[in-house]
Amino acid sequence: xxxxxxxxxxxxxxxxxxxxxxxxxxxxxxxxxxxxxxxxxxxxxxxxxxxxxxxxxxxxxxxxxxxxxxxxxxxxxxxxxxxxxxxxxxxxxxxxxxxxxxxxxxxxxxxxxxxxxxxxxxxxxxxxxxxxxxxxxxxxxxxxxxxxxxxxxxxxxxxx
Numbered sequence: 001x002x003x004x005x006x007x008x009x010x011x012x013x014x015x016x017x018x019x020x021x022x023x024x025x026x027x028x029x030x031x032x033x034x035x036x037x038x039x040x041x042x043x044x045x046x047x048x049x050x051x052x053x054x055x056x057x058x059x060x061x062x063x064x065x066x067x068x069x070x071x072x073x074x075x076x077x078x079x080x081x082x083x084x085x086x087x088x089x090x091x092x093x094x095x096x097x098x099x100x101x102x103x104x105x106x107x108x109x110x111x112x113x114x115x116x117x118x119x120x121x122x123x124x125x126x127x128x129x130x131x132x133x134x135x136x137x138x139x140x141x142x143x144x145x146x147x148x149x150x151x152x153x154x155x156x157x158x159x160x
Contacts, residue, residue, distance in 0.1 A: 008043040021047055024113075026071040028095075029079050032118035041097045041113040048113075052094045055084025086117060 010017050024044040027034050029051065036044070051069065054062040058080060067076045087094050093116070100110040145153075 008039055010039060010043060022069060022071055024048075025051060025069070026075045028113060028115065029070065029075045029083060030072070032083075033112060033114040035100060035110060035112050037103075038097070038099065038109045038111045041111040044113060045095050045097065048115075049092065049094050051079060052084055052087055053092075055079040056088060058084065083115065086115075090116075 008017075010020060012020060020040070021044050024034065024036060024040060025048045028044065028048050047069075051066055054066045063076065063080060066079055067073070070076050070079065096114055096116055098112040098114070100112050102108065103110050
């Protein structure tokens with residue numbers, strides 16, 4: 001029985017578990033949104049919130065504590081410059097967990113762990129020949145490629 005045994009084991013030994021959580025929190029701060037399993041998201045959430053609380057203090061000691069936990073200097077700088085000031089008026093609850101279905105390979109339940117207020121950056125849609133033809137007026141065809149353009153494409157393909 002696991003009476004009074006708090007925390008998530010995540011199927012790892014303690015050192016591996018700490019490394020996993022450090023990586024998750026570092027990536028969350030850098031990217032502001034990560035996709036992981038439900039249990040990992042629930043385990044990383046309190047640590048991420050502690051890091052943001054450290055960022056709100058903005059003292060030398062807090063910076064050193066955050067830098068000791070986060071993996072990259074880039075994450076530490078972003079925490080103190082961008083993320084923590086965003087939550088300066090908020091008393092807690094800086095993250096959100098959204099269930100995202102099941103993973104194809106093993107059926108694990110996935111979740112999106114994100115900071116509140118993060119903007120979803122949509123990928124730009126690539127234009128295809130079909131889109132170009134549809135946007136052309138009736139009766140016109142797209143201009144054929146010149147010999148130079150064909151040669152440039154062939155050179156790029158041969159370099160790969």
